[in-house]
Amino acid sequence: MSRGSRRRLPWRMLVWLTLVWLMLWGRLSTGTLLAGIAIAALVTTTLPLPAVEFQGGIHPFATARLVGRFILDLVRASIQVTLLALNPSRTPSGAVIRVHLRSESDLYLTLTAELSTLVPGSLVVEANRQTGVLHLHILDVDALGGIEKVRADTLGIEARVLRALASDDELAAAGLTRSGRDERRVEQT
């Protein structure tokens, strides 16, 4: 990371913070907008954090797909966990499984880990940035279709995250394509 990139205006963060400000006030007016920009600039310049290299961009369709699938997973898993909780006779077959992610980036690793954790029934117990390995605790492996299926699902989350946000180079480095047709094949390897 060069000095130049460190000093670069974090415009993505600025936009985001201004947006947050506007949403908090719940109204759009010139005053609020100007105040939002001013405060975003103030916060990011007086309390700086290291600049982050982000080569990708937001791909709307892939992002929509990521969000949609996540909501679907959320609903499905909620129902499963509820049923499990209401059925005391059933003994869940818990497991800790290891998933080796394909991307090299901390950001995608984190997003994958968080999305997995948010879905009830699975929880990231350890994330290793050096090796790109997630350890997931699964409440009931059988209900989710076995260890390999869970592993494939997690890799699927990663693939969707990458398609939503990553650059072409990063996708290629992870062995994925933008279209997603090869998904099944990759998951099976």
Next chain:
Amino acid sequence: MLCSKSTLLVLLLAHAAAALGAPTLVSWLGRRAFLVLALVPGSAAAWALGQTAAVTSGEGPTMTLSWIPALGIDLAFRLDTLSWLMVLLVGGVGALVLVYCSAYFSPASGNLGRFAAFFVGFAGAMLGLVTSDNLVQLYVFWELTTVFSYLLIGHYTTRKSSRRAATKAILVTTAGGLVMLIGIVLIGDLSGTYSITDIVAAPPTGPVAVTAVVLLLVGAASKSALVPLHFWLPAAMAAPTPVSAYLHAAAMVKAGIYLVARLAPGYAGLEAWQLMILVLGGFSLVMGGYQALRQHDLKLLLAYGTVSQLGLLAILLGAGSRATALAGLALLGAHAMFKASLFLVVGLVDAATGTRDLRNLSAIWRRLPVTAVMAALAMASMIGLPPFAGFVAKEAALESLLHGGASPAWLDIALLVAFVAGSVLTVAYGLRLWWGAFATKATIPEIEPVRVIRPPLLLLAPAALLAVGGLAVAVLPGLGDQVLSPYANTYPAGEPGHLTLWPGLTPALVISLGMLAAGVGLFAIRDRVERWQATHQGPLDADNVYRRTLRGLDLFAADLTSLFQRGSLPFYLGIVLLMVVILPGGAMALGTSLPDRISLRGGVPQLLVGALVVVATILTVRSRRRLKAVILTGITGYGTAMLFFLYGAPDLALDQVLVETITLVVFVLVLRRLPAYFSNRPLAADRWVRLGIGIAVAVTVAGFAMVVPQARLEPPVSAALPQEAVAFGGGSNVVNVILVDVRAWDTMGEISVLVAAATGIASLTFLRSRTRDSRRPRDHVPGELPVLGLGDPDPMAPLRRPGTSSGSRSQEWLRGGRTLAPQRRSVVFEVTTRMLYHTMLVFAIWLLFSGHNAPGGGFAAGLITGLALAVRYLAGGRYELAEAAPLHPGLLLGSGLFLATGSGLIPILLGGEVLQTAIFDLTVPLIGEVHLITSTFFDIGVYLVVVGLMLDVLRSLGAEIDRQGEATGHDSDLVGPALEPAPPLRDRL
């Protein structure tokens, strides 16, 4: 007159400003700054000189500003003859001593800025004291001089003797001051006014008034070091000599005498007054002189001499006749000059030779001839040789005492005896002083001439000016007569006196000559006197009494503390809870009845939340693991927050949730260093007692809940609040308006407590100075993050070396992330923190500004910011915390308090009251209408204080404990596995 009125205020403000600016000035100019500062008291003296004509004709400036009209307390100033004389002394001697300071201190000596500030501050307080025409205001200045005197005596903070002397002085004088305050309140209550002029004009009478006057005299005696409260003055000689010359000879010790002179016109006729003056003054006069004769330290000799002279002044100004009062005023001026001069000379001898023990000084007059002459002049004035001011004053005093007539005969005779005895002693110790400092003594080897440093002119001039002044004033006694009589003639009794340089061959002169001869004789047989004194110790030593009293107080405090402050938390809690049961619970049981009908409304949600809280509480009590107990306690807190929310108090709920979260974080930080499990269960009997207390408290509180709603008689104040909050506080969030407007004083008190608590936590945790710790990674050489042997004995340092990974995995998410051992880092935590940190801050800022109309406010915003900092600390370690907040928490706390106070004062400028809310409506182009509410700034102050507190907590309970753990190797969760040479992680998996 208007001009001169405001001049006094300007002078006082100039002193304050000079005191505040003194440290800066000293850092710019070094010790030469004293010369600049001397202008300030000098200008006060010049102002008084300029007013001479007006004062003499009785038209001195007066000024009254309303301060607390409800209590009859005003800021009242006036310059009459007495004040005029005092202002001349305070300002003139002050300026001269400051000039002396500029040569006295070595350029390299430390803390000069502080010294200069206190010195000028003292001069200002003294100026205010002697011009006050209101007893309460006088008391304020009185105590200010005490505080400054304390700080100046304790100038050498590293010397134990200096600190002890300062403590002694402040204890004695504030004790006296408090006694005096009682007297002030009594007398003010009796006469219905605190104006000194009015009280003296129509003094209240009766037993209460007599008590009040006695109490006032006690205060005066403590301040003016009259026996038996004199012992702090000799001890105060631990102060630098300029302080002794100014505070303990010319100015502060005169405050008590000043009070005597102020009140004498009204009260000198009281028998109690006369008795006290005789006892206090007479004993001081004789005892002081007697003690001075046996001192070897020249400063101590002078100090006891001062005690003696103060006694004489008390007698003269308190005796009550016009003639003695005139003599007293003359002596007041003469004493200030000769005593300050003598102190300065002694300081000079001390500086030149390195000692002020007269047993080591011999033939100094040959080395310092001019100094010796100046000392002789001052000494001549002190012992009353013609033609010096001291002689004029003493002749007048003797004359008036011989004629008497103003007071009962017994008093006159007793005063005369004391006066004669004191004067003889004064001659003897005066001669002893000069002889001790300068004369050639056969038995003492001379100090090598080369080692005697010639004094610079700046050091000599002030002493010389004061000594020669004693001569100059005496040459014009008629002038003194004319200038000083106006005040002396306010005394009710006796013939007016006169000041003359040569009275002719009167009985008084004969007696004077006799006293001189006796004094010289006493000096001549000094060896025999000293031996006699050595074998005849006084039976009662006031200093001893003081020491024994303090020791007794210490022991009593220790006993009391060990009785109640046992250090057992269960004991404290038990006492507090039992008191709740006994006092309010008892009142409830005796004085109220249960309601007839109890309706269980609140619905299912409340029932569910209540059940959750109850279960969590029971589990908390039963848990054996500390962490479990803490988390369960947290659940009860969150449950309470939910109840707040259910009852429509989102603001409270928000604060409760935040506080609960922070409490959890702090608890976890502390628990790291505590055993995982609670210690063993107490004995069975204890458990029953605790259970009993718990049940009793539960029953009491439940009873309150049922009884209290019945107690309402008036419509609740909350009904009007929503409208009032908008109308007066300018905000629709009632809770916030209550906090920052309705009860802003309480909030102010609370944030002050927060500041104190934060400072307390930090000072308990930081074993070393807390200003130089929090290191940031960039303070270290790049690539060589703290490694052993680089000045930071940090055994964990090797673990923080960056990992050997490559590509975007080495991305730096947090600034201090690399300082953590790789095993300790959490990528998810780091990335999330990086993404959320700024958003949390923006959210906090929004809460801060929207809080006036919606849930939020400075408190909640501060907590969110604190949580953001906590997240960064938890994700990135202590170096990350230093990166996130490179500010010192003290700065945040201080500026927060400053902002809150400042915003409270703004409304005053707008003509409102302290902490009143002022609302501005501005129209700004582009932005539109902007509401500017002063209480928002108050809220920002609260915000800063809360953030400062959080930072202090994180730094002390987090980072500092980390550091201590690393230093001692006690970091339980890291030391074990991490110290082993870890194999590459990839291999282990």
